[in-house]
Amino acid sequence: MLRRLDLTDLPDEQALRALLPRPAIDVEAALPAAAGLVHDVRERGAEALLEQAERFDRVRPEALRVPAAAIAAARDALEPAVRAALETAIARVRVGSAAQVPAPTRAEVAPGAVVELRWQPVDRVGLYVPGGKAVYPSSVVMNVVAAQAAGVPSIAVASPAQADHGGLPHPTILAACALLGVDEVYAMGGAGAIGALAHGVPGIGLAPVDVVTGPGNVFVAAAKRAVAGTVRVDSEAGPTEILVIADATADAELVAADLVSQAEHDELASAVLVTDDAGLADRVAAAVERRAVATHAAERVIASLGAEQSAIVLVRDLDDAARVSDAYAPEHLEIQTADDDAVLARIRHAGAIFLGPFAPVSLGDYAAGSNHVLPTGGQARRVAGLGAATFLRPQQVVRSDRAALAAVRDAVVALAGAEGLPAHGEAITARFEPAQFEAGRVEEAR
Known part of the structure; x- marks a missing residue:
């Protein structure tokens, strides 16, 4: 059901991105x-x-x-x-x-x-x-x-x-x-x-x-x-994605259950396992086939897992697994290895990351306390998931006393002149001139 993709000889990042499975969403x-x-x-x-x-x-x-x-x-x-x-x-x-x-x-x-x-x-x-x-x-x-x-x-x-x-x-x-x-x-x-x-x-x-x-x-x-x-x-947001990095120590049944859980969303959902262990790949593939036909939304799950956007990816080692994951920039990344934190340290791009066998994506979907509205389609490379900051704007508040302004007066005037904006500089120097509208100066101005 899940196709195999052999990336034990990893190409450069641009070629790798083109090879990785994605749903056809335009x-x-x-x-x-x-x-x-x-x-x-x-x-x-x-x-x-x-x-x-x-x-x-x-x-x-x-x-x-x-x-x-x-x-x-x-x-x-x-x-x-x-x-x-x-x-x-x-x-x-x-x-x-x-x-x-x-x-x-x-x-x-x-x-x-x-x-x-x-x-x-x-x-x-x-x-x-x-x-x-x-x-x-x-x-x-x-x-x-x-x-x-x-x-x-x-x-x-x-x-x-x-x-x-x-x-x-x-x-x-x-x-x-x-x-x-x-x-x-x-x-x-x-x-x-x-x-x-x-x-x-x-x-x-x-x-x-x-x-x-x-x-x-x-x-x-x-x-x-x-x-x-x-x-x-x-x-x-496009169709949901899960990418699991797992090694020989991972429980194949848990990995399979997590892949099936996200395939349940939609026929276009992506479920990807990246592993350096061919034995685990075989065990996960068998468990996925067994679970897919037995689940409630079997038709939808089978369509998702059998399509181009889902795969088991074989890599040389966990360093390469991290490279594959970063090139994919998944919405959901699970790490189930002998040293999850060591793999995590190599990861840069993911919407949300779930560490270990007891932190499945389903937990994040409902009750982890994290947010499940996350970037898909590789957008995690440049944008964040939904959170409080989505609804906030940073505002800069500038305070300066006279001495602090005096310390940069010449620099501001010089830069304003270089940009052809002398009035910008005059707005600085005006603050160090005698009052322009004292009685004598007003009469003189007239």
Whole structure:
């Protein structure tokens, strides 16, 4: 089922990137259609959203904004075990997110010259929670808690209307919003929802936001690209990825279970094992085949694991395993080796890293306290996963007394002159001249 890729003779990084398995996702190709849906919502507002719900979700919501009573009813009807699990996840992600808020800093660059850095939350955010093949109350938790930890005062959540639930988002999504104290929820999905959050929809009281985050399909990713000049967006989330670095000491059954767990998401999900041990590769391959056919979403799992984007990669040693992982820059990286920290020290690029046999990706999906909204498609090479900092802006505060300004007066004047901006320098020297508007000087000026 899982194809083999022999990289025991490792090529250079550029060639390696081309060899590694990836799903065929083309955000650029989806951009015209997504941009058209965004434009339609911007121009026609609520009517466009309702038409898009009929077209894509097979239902026309009675109201795009979910009534408060429906949110409260979903919370009250929540199965006790699921409510307890959500409350556990919320509590743990609150602790993890609070730790992500950067502390203000103060640098005295010279006596009397200080530069401070403070972090300010944006005023308003729009958080997208997908529908599709599964229900994601955990994504509500990850998005909302991170924004709340940052101190964002206004939060709107959007999730697709569900034909099976009377045109409302899935009740478990609504219940999670209620547990988090979010009462501004909209039944809208896909690219249109991203456009509505970015541009606002006055007809339903939806004010535009400053930041849009949350996972979704390729059209959601393309819509984020279309609105990126209007709002800040997080990474363009694509199909989920797991890469496991394992050696001969790893438990093949656990590795197989983790590969299958992520393949469960989508036929385009990527599951990759990188190992220096052919025996482990054989054992994992056998365990994957056995588990894949027995799991609930067997058809989806088999499609994912048998496709081009999933593989067992054989390498010469764990140094090369780390090189392969960095070239891939996975959304989720698991390390299960005799010395996990030694391998970790070689890793530079990954969305989130899970060490050892008792830290599977599934833990991070729900209750590790980390955030599961992570960069895919190699974006971990340049962007971070969702966290409190996503909703914060650093601001520099400059303090200087007269002596500190005097110490750099000549340098500023010289640089201003070199740039052809003499008034910049004059703004400095003016502070060391006698008062310009003393009575005698005023009369002289006249």
